[in-house]
Amino acid sequence: MAEQYEIYQRGFNLFDSDDDGALQGKQLCSAISTVCCTTNRCVSEREVVDILRRLKINIGAVVYYLEYLEVLDAVLKEINYRDMFEVLDRDRDGFVSANEIRQSFLEVGEPRLTDKKLASLMHSLDVDGDGLVNYNDFAMMMRKTETLLKK
Known part of the structure; x- marks a missing residue:
């Protein structure tokens, strides 16, 4: 589990290019897409945008690390739901x-x-x-x- 959070943290830091401790818009979508692919759950940035819209998450909002973890968790759950649906x-x-x-x-x-x-x-x-x-x-x-x- 600690290794998983380390991957999440690295993804966040990679796209927090201005080191303000926050992600927004394309940064957020890129970070989530990268982390998902790193954990073998590849999704494109476009798919991330679609998932965030479906979950009614404001893509343009400033997202700090703890919020990022919540958003990432929601996206990963949606990917799991999609995979389960495809099996059925x-x-x-x-x-x-x-x-x-x-x-x-x-x-x-x-x-x-x-x-x-x-x-x-x-x-x-x-x-x-x-x-x-x-x-x-x-x-x-x-x-x-x-x-x-x-x-």
């Missing part, structure tokens, strides 16, 4: 179907997923109620679950 979305159509969920459960050794439980799970995943589970639904549910687990 077997046919790569941008949606996770009930059949794809069932298949995933079977692969991890959980054959007892009844039709009723599957319907309930699909209902909870379909956050926007359109009958489809897209990435935004999935990520929103993951964020809510994480928030509930913190309480």
Whole structure:
């Protein structure tokens, strides 16, 4: 864990070119992109911008080191959610179907997923109620679950 924070600190310092202890805009996106790639979670600066916008994080705001760690943590979680979604979305159509969920459960050794439980799970995943589970639904549910687990 200490090594991980050392990587985070180096990324911050690398892009804090004026040594004011803060990052802003392109500096922030570059630092996050670099740190993510260093930890084998490569994302482009453009993807970082998209994630920050989706999380409603003001890219133009001045971000000090502790805030940077929080932003970086949020970005890494989003990347994990994306990766999980891509594993579930077997046919790569941008949606996770009930059949794809069932298949995933079977692969991890959980054959007892009844039709009723599957319907309930699909209902909870379909956050926007359109009958489809897209990435935004999935990520929103993951964020809510994480928030509930913190309480």
